[in-house]
Amino acid sequence: MELIRNKPLELQQKVLFDNLKAASQTQYGIKYGFADIKSYEEFRDRVPIVSYEEYQPEIERARKGEENIFWPGKISWFAKSSGTTNAKSKFIPITKESLETNHFAGGKMMFANYLEKHPDTKIFKRKNLRIGGSADIYQEYETKFGDLSAIMIDNLPFWTDFMNTPNREISLMSDWEVKLDAIASSVVKANVGCLTGVPSWMLVLLNYTLDKTGKSNLHEIWPDLEVFFHGGISFTPYKENYDAIAGKPMQYYEIYNASEGFFALQDQKENKDLLLLLNAGIFFEFIPMEGNALDQRKAVPIEDVELGKNYAVVLTTNGGLWRYMVGDTVRFVSVAPYRVVVSGRTKHFINAFGEEIIIENAEVALKEASNKTGATIKDFTGGPIFMQGTEKGAHEWIIEFEKAPNNMDLFVETFDKKLQEINSDYEAKRYNNMTLNAPVIHAARPDLFYDWMKERGKLGGQNKVPRLCNTREFIDPLLKLNQS
Incomplete structure (x- = not known):
């Protein structure tokens, strides 16, 4: 975390050129001459900014098992989410590298930061209550897809089951109603110290568990519960609900992640601003929003952002996304270090x-x-x-x-x-x-x-x-x- 705060530009340069080198012999890399790119300016001028719709043909080829399109080798996992204008779902490629150095690494940094801010914490002696999505197999293409949480659970080492509840089998159930009851039945027997998940889904589970047990608050079930790590949607409308059922004060720490990557986390106890993770496989660029419009030609690297401006986020990742518009907008509240708040989307x-x-x-x-x-x-x-x-x-x-x-x-x-x-x-x-x-x-x-x-x-x-x-x-x- 100290490197992120103290050497942000060096970290971002390393991420960019590590990614370019890794993908230099892929079809995308050869097409845009990754091997010859020596500066950010060359990268910006050669490689186009793309939306999901523009990138979808390459993704579909990868889903069918074709190798070396935009990342070396075969990509076996795709995280399913919504938001595209011309299809029911988006399928975001998940590589071994993006799992290890981004999604998993982001989670490790989240826990390490919490330990730094709360050295007396007991959460590492307790269970982490998680909710995972169902993991289905896309039979036609013989590649797997599912919610990002399910992909992560399916790829975690077996020993992490000792730290998490419910177990892998329950976490990956497909039928939500059956799964909800199975989770509640399982987690009431565990000594839970922290929660991780999306506020809306977690609230449904917690209310169901309270109703099932007849308890009036969460601390009657889990006396050692101390923190909720939340992300995916705004927590503001939910905080009163959580305070009402907690039983005693709980810590809340926000993370900023999506199928495309783990982008930022709350690194301060009281301040809810989010520190960008600049050493986790993602190179960031930002397009200034002018009203509801954006001009792709004005994309800038992190060193050129200005405080108080709204920017559309552009990602280059070791998951095989190249100058990809994720659809979110952020506003910088600090540049030393680089902290943001999520301000919305590029569309209503x-x-x-x-x-x-x-x-x-x-x-x-x-x-x-x-x-x-x-x-x-x-x-x-x-x-x-x-x-x-x-x-x-x-x-x-x-x-x-x-x-x-x-x-x-x-x-x-x-x-x-x-x-x-x-x-x-x-x-x-x-x-x-x-x-x-x-x-x-x-x-x-x-x-x-x-x-x-x-x-x-x-x-x-x-x-x-x-x-x-x-x-x-x-x-x-x-x-x-x-x-x-």
């Missing part, structure tokens, strides 16, 4: 529960629902209904119709089913209402969005109705105005 989105709904998903589902019910939509926006106590979350939408649906219940049902069909993460959260209840849709009065935009001083062709928001910033005032 809802990701309050790990579902990663993007505007294209919403538009496709609304079109399907409109076609089935004879509706015509003028304007819409959507946001989350956050979990409260044991209540599940949901999405809430307000839609102004030019022509109302002939059957509103069918409209809602069709919209929900189509979202599940095109977005695998939303589908997983909606499975039997385990994390998300069915969406709530309100029909807006005529001219609601016009009046709202006028009230905000946002009339004019250059101003657009925000379609999605990860908070209730837009939904709440619209609902209030709709009743006036």
Whole structure:
């Protein structure tokens, strides 16, 4: 951690050229002359920045077993996630190198940092409660895919089962309802010292476990529980829920990771800013966001970032991603060392529960629902209904119709089913209402969005109705105005 704080530029240069050297004889490396690149400027000028959609053909070839496309050898694992505009799922390549020097190394640094900040901790004598996704085999291509957590669990050394609960077999179950009960039955017998996972899924498990045991708080089950390492979605809407069920004060430490890599972690006890991991196989670049637009030609390495600006994140990884736009935006709050806060996405989105709904998903589902019910939509926006106590979350939408649906219940049902069909993460959260209840849709009065935009001083062709928001910033005032 001290190297990251004290020698950031040297570490990033080493990562870049280590990755270029490793992939110099791959098809991608030969195409762009990796072996001859001697400076960052040459790398920037030769290698294009790509989105998932642009990189997908290479990924699909690798999934079919073709070797040496963008990383040496055959890639056997692909982490499945959502967020692409033209397919239900993304498949992110996971190499042996990215597992060892990034995903696993990030976890080790997370625990080491906690020990540094809390030298009297007992978590290393206790169990870590984890939730893993199901690991399925993509039979047609003979390569494996699954949630990143499942891939990591499947590749961990056997002895780590002594440190984690539940065991590997339960962690990799596919049926969430069966798995939930199996996890709860297993973990109540363990002496748990820490939790690691996504806040929404973990909260479902913890509430289920409390209900199953009849206990009123977590410390009645696990007296030595002291910390929750969380990531994947914003923790802010969930903190009150965790405080309410904890029983006594708990530590919360945030991490910033995704299928593409382990990017940053909270390295200070009180300050929630995230230290970028600059020596973990990822070379970072940043494109300044100007409004909702970005100019790829303005991508800069870490030494050229400015405080307070929003940047789209571009990754070059030892998982075989080259100048890949991950879709997140960050804002630098420190450059000595390099610390960020995650400020959003390059597109409007809802990701309050790990579902990663993007505007294209919403538009496709609304079109399907409109076609089935004879509706015509003028304007819409959507946001989350956050979990409260044991209540599940949901999405809430307000839609102004030019022509109302002939059957509103069918409209809602069709919209929900189509979202599940095109977005695998939303589908997983909606499975039997385990994390998300069915969406709530309100029909807006005529001219609601016009009046709202006028009230905000946002009339004019250059101003657009925000379609999605990860908070209730837009939904709440619209609902209030709709009743006036």
